[in-house]
Amino acid sequence: MLRQLQTIDVPSWLTNLTPNAIMHDPLPLHELLRESLYYPSSSFDGDPIKHLGGNVLSFVYVDYGHTHAALMSALRFTGYDLVAHRFVAENELSPDGCRPLELRRGDGDPLRHHDYIKEPFCVWSIFQRRADFPFTHGPVRFSLLFICADGVETFQALYVANRVAPKVVAVIQPGHAFGHNWTDFTDPDQVFARVVLANPAGQPEILLYGGVGHDRKSYESPCWPAYKFLARRFRKTEGGTVGVWIKKLRDIVPRKTVQTDSVFTKGETSRHHVGASSTMKNPTRTR
Numbered sequence: 001m002l003r004q005l006q007t008i009d010v011p012s013w014l015t016n017l018t019p020n021a022i023m024h025d026p027l028p029l030h031e032l033l034r035e036s037l038y039y040p041s042s043s044f045d046g047d048p049i050k051h052l053g054g055n056v057l058s059f060v061y062v063d064y065g066h067t068h069a070a071l072m073s074a075l076r077f078t079g080y081d082l083v084a085h086r087f088v089a090e091n092e093l094s095p096d097g098c099r100p101l102e103l104r105r106g107d108g109d110p111l112r113h114h115d116y117i118k119e120p121f122c123v124w125s126i127f128q129r130r131a132d133f134p135f136t137h138g139p140v141r142f143s144l145l146f147i148c149a150d151g152v153e154t155f156q157a158l159y160v161a162n163r164v165a166p167k168v169v170a171v172i173q174p175g176h177a178f179g180h181n182w183t184d185f186t187d188p189d190q191v192f193a194r195v196v197l198a199n200p201a202g203q204p205e206i207l208l209y210g211g212v213g214h215d216r217k218s219y220e221s222p223c224w225p226a227y228k229f230l231a232r233r234f235r236k237t238e239g240g241t242v243g244v245w246i247k248k249l250r251d252i253v254p255r256k257t258v259q260t261d262s263v264f265t266k267g268e269t270s271r272h273h274v275g276a277s278s279t280m281k282n283p284t285r286t287r
Helices: 019-024 029-033 047-052 068-074 151-160 191-197
Strands: 037-040 058-062 080-087 121-129 141-148 168-172 206-211 229-235 241-246
Touching (some): 019 080, 029 058, 037 047, 047 168, 047 241, 058 151, 068 141
Parallel strands (some): 037 168
Antiparallel strands (some): 080 121
16 A cells, blocks of 8 residues: 555455355445546556555456456456455446436547457456465455446446546556557546546546656656646556656645554555556556
């Protein structure tokens, strides 16, 4: 977890989930969405879970370029066991339906890469830290919802339609240049930013922005100007950096109130942090 951000305790709804409840009970939709991290164009990038596990306990990954088989092959995290997972139906994610996107000239064509888009699916998984790994490794439990769908439409259907806002939005190497994305997530005037920032339920507190670059200057400023304050940067597993940008200085935890842990030093992360195995990271960024 990042010590510059508030940590959260594992809530009872997550602690008390049994394999049977995960498989057969109604999806705890609002619990999954509140205080979540939303990552469109995610591929199988484990870095946000590695670095923000403990600041966030529910992760929503969205990418229309990967099959269910590819996900299941990649779905493992060092130091964590899979409690259970199941398919999630579309009507569980947006039970009241949602309004269509309002596109403008310059947003791009959603069908631009239609031949690349995979069959839609959604898988919900719960992971639990193994008993032989210390608390410094990461949270006791976390949730991962992976959706094979478009990142803009999914935000509209998940968050706007359900009247909830995520805590974090990740815009990391979103692939609008060579990665089969039909629109530019980094552009504050294009459709993704408009949908996220105009959500009636509120705006995310935190923006993750970064990608592959030769140095920090590649992502020196946030892509969305409302997020003015840099709380921290972390290095990507396969090169590049990601900045953790916030809107309000008060959301940065004062250093004097943070519990000191000897495995952390400035600019470093513990080797015991939750981290994706090599198969949970795919350098081909798709949407």
